[in-house]
Amino acid sequence: MSWDKHGKEDELLTWKDVMEVERYVYTVGPDSEAFLRGLREGKILGRKCPRCGRVYVPPRLYCEDCFLENGEYVEVKEPYLDSFTTIYFDNREKRLDEPITVGLVRFKEATGGLLAIVQGIPEIGKKVEILEYSIPLRVRA
Amino acid sequence: MKTNLKFRRVAAIGAGMTPFRRRMLETPQELAWEASRKALDEAGLELRDIDCVVIGSAPDAFDGVHMKGEYLAHGAGGVMKPASRVYVGGATGVMTAISGWYHVASGMCKKVLAVAEEKMSPGRPHPQAVFRYIWDPITEKPLNPNLIWIFAMEMHRYMFVNKISKEEIALVSVKNKRNAANNPYAQLGGEITVDDVLRSEVLVWPVQLLDVSPVSDGAAAMVFVDGDIARRYTDTPIWVEGVGWTLDNTSWPNRELAYPRYLENAARMAYRMAGIERPQREIDVVEPYDPFDYKELHHLEGLMLARKGEAPLLLKEGFFDRDGDIPSSPSGGLLGVGNPIAAAGLMKVISIYWQLKGTAGKMQVKRPVHTGVAQAWGDLMQASTVIVMRN
Amino acid sequence: MVHPLKEEELKEHFTVTYRPQAKYSYTAGQALSTFLRGLREGKILGRKCPRCGRVYVPPRLYCEDCFYPTSQWVEVKDEGIVMTAVASFISWTRDRLEEPEIVGTIRLFPSSPRDYVYPGLFHRICCSYDDVKSMRIMGKTVRARWKPVEKREGSIEDIECFEVV
Numbered sequence: 093m094s095w096d097k098h099g100k101e102d103e104l105l106t107w108k109d110v111m112e113v114e115r116y117v118y119t120v121g122p123d124s125e126a127f128l129r130g131l132r133e134g135k136i137l138g139r140k141c142p143r144c145g146r147v148y149v150p151p152r153l154y155c156e157d158c159f160l161e162n163g164e165y166v167e168v169k170e171p172y173l174d175s176f177t178t179i180y181f182d183n184r185e186k187r188l189d190e191p192i193t194v195g196l197v198r199f200k201e202a203t204g205g206l207l208a209i210v211q212g213i214p215e216i217g218k219k220v221e222i223l224e225y226s227i228p229l230r231v232r233a
Numbered sequence: 234m235k236t237n238l239k240f241r242r243v244a245a246i247g248a249g250m251t252p253f254r255r256r257m258l259e260t261p262q263e264l265a266w267e268a269s270r271k272a273l274d275e276a277g278l279e280l281r282d283i284d285c286v287v288i289g290s291a292p293d294a295f296d297g298v299h300m301k302g303e304y305l306a307h308g309a310g311g312v313m314k315p316a317s318r319v320y321v322g323g324a325t326g327v328m329t330a331i332s333g334w335y336h337v338a339s340g341m342c343k344k345v346l347a348v349a350e351e352k353m354s355p356g357r358p359h360p361q362a363v364f365r366y367i368w369d370p371i372t373e374k375p376l377n378p379n380l381i382w383i384f385a386m387e388m389h390r391y392m393f394v395n396k397i398s399k400e401e402i403a404l405v406s407v408k409n410k411r412n413a414a415n416n417p418y419a420q421l422g423g424e425i426t427v428d429d430v431l432r433s434e435v436l437v438w439p440v441q442l443l444d445v446s447p448v449s450d451g452a453a454a455m456v457f458v459d460g461d462i463a464r465r466y467t468d469t470p471i472w473v474e475g476v477g478w479t480l481d482n483t484s485w486p487n488r489e490l491a492y493p494r495y496l497e498n499a500a501r502m503a504y505r506m507a508g509i510e511r512p513q514r515e516i517d518v519v520e521p522y523d524p525f526d527y528k529e530l531h532h533l534e535g536l537m538l539a540r541k542g543e544a545p546l547l548l549k550e551g552f553f554d555r556d557g558d559i560p561s562s563p564s565g566g567l568l569g570v571g572n573p574i575a576a577a578g579l580m581k582v583i584s585i586y587w588q589l590k591g592t593a594g595k596m597q598v599k600r601p602v603h604t605g606v607a608q609a610w611g612d613l614m615q616a617s618t619v620i621v622m623r624n
Numbered sequence: 625m626v627h628p629l630k631e632e633e634l635k636e637h638f639t640v641t642y643r644p645q646a647k648y649s650y651t652a653g654q655a656l657s658t659f660l661r662g663l664r665e666g667k668i669l670g671r672k673c674p675r676c677g678r679v680y681v682p683p684r685l686y687c688e689d690c691f692y693p694t695s696q697w698v699e700v701k702d703e704g705i706v707m708t709a710v711a712s713f714i715s716w717t718r719d720r721l722e723e724p725e726i727v728g729t730i731r732l733f734p735s736s737p738r739d740y741v742y743p744g745l746f747h748r749i750c751c752s753y754d755d756v757k758s759m760r761i762m763g764k765t766v767r768a769r770w771k772p773v774e775k776r777e778g779s780i781e782d783i784e785c786f787e788v789v
Binding site (some may be wrong): 114115116117118119120122124125128 | 627629634637638639640641642643644717
């Protein structure tokens, strides 16, 4: 029995390659379209399950528990900071000039949440003010 | 394989699917939900009744979302349940049903929802680009292969060894697109002629445009339950009587392509479990996997419904027509209905399920049916999955 | 109810576009590294299973049937039989090609027509579209056309194509 192993990495041939899908074009689906239209009008929309009353933010076509199509769109209010993190390096491990704080913003009586760039001094559980209705949101703690 | 396996009987009691189309507005999750909801409605169940969820989906790179099983989980009803994803290339669709079967057969779950989804439209310039990464990166990919190449190579080998003409193969495309005209979910149903196929654009000789199934978005779902409780929900449960699957190696340049030995192996396994000794006499309706028209003939031979090289002859005689002895692809198959990979395979199982239940509507075959077989195939000409169902 | 779209209708809807940039560094591994180095020297190398005698080209360190290590390097001929050949009018991105690209699989010698599995390669075949269309090329004996020694770099591309002897 013999494996004839070389074992030295430099004796093996290697080469590099790139995944070559030119790009992906994702459709966002009807619910996210309603959500994005809402953002343009300065509103955060959610969608309510007619059976259990859960409000999904961002809106979703169906309730994952009742498995029924969700009902009306509702505007959700009272955003608060659920958690946050401060980022010092970018994706390529380069130090950022200015650290960025990213937070998870949730809304009163709604499930789900949205990512946001946080200005000011963040504090978990505290109300925030939405400065810019974009993806991600821009909020002031 | 042991033949005296001890397992629980499994019945299919519901199925649902979205129409298959080239491009959908809905996200993959929403497509999965639509199909799952329809399957639950047909079964008369709610999500809280479901014990386990099985998700089937082909490479993540089509939808452009990694962890597709997890991503699809809430649309497939898998939240806070034992959910798993299965994947065996193009054979995934039927494998999803088989996986649903063994979740119940093992006694682990009473009711399983099996969901398959694929959204091929996001990748640009063409989903073809994704297929480049299924090849061996060292000995094959440097030659810039295209997926259709391997099909064309297998088709040409099949034609060469069995002395089959393009005209004979084109009849499959004609038959399936005609069958698909009766299918409300179909993307490409209609009347075409052998001449239309032979005059269509040559992609990779001998494969022409109308030899190939279209690129599609879509989802399909089925509900499988334990045999002891099936009659609580329906008077006409459809029994899963045999399953089989086999994977050959990836070295397709190193083996004979004219005959799919891995499929014969999978079929023998499923037939033995279902007690089928003479497939051609005992099987009433069949859904062989047909991403390309010659594949249907190739698979009918592998399923032992025709002798090697004789499937084209039987096809010409009308043996596999909708009013023939063993109707083949009464749904219209992938050529007519569309090919969202995993969903297309499960669509084949659903078609047999509807045929046996007698609810296939305009697709219903003329002869009475008792035993049906669905089959899928995939990867580098190496995987096959077979399921036998009875009413 | 789902909503099918046409390509041009995409503009009327919100879409998100993303360009993936996954970069990979592949290693050829134990067996294939030697295989590729062999190509640089104009040899096609395989591995032989000591139990069943099956020769693997491209080589593998193990026999898939016996599940036992293959033990011996063997050189196979750069000559073989065309098992199948096709002419591609589309590129891997599905763009139209004016001149078809002809590829196929070759069963390399030594092997016999009765073999179900055999040493073989997937490669380009230098012949005309007509040879493919009429199936004249199928079953023909072909030999590798090697690149000049100085241009070889240890890749499957060191063989330009297979041509009829």
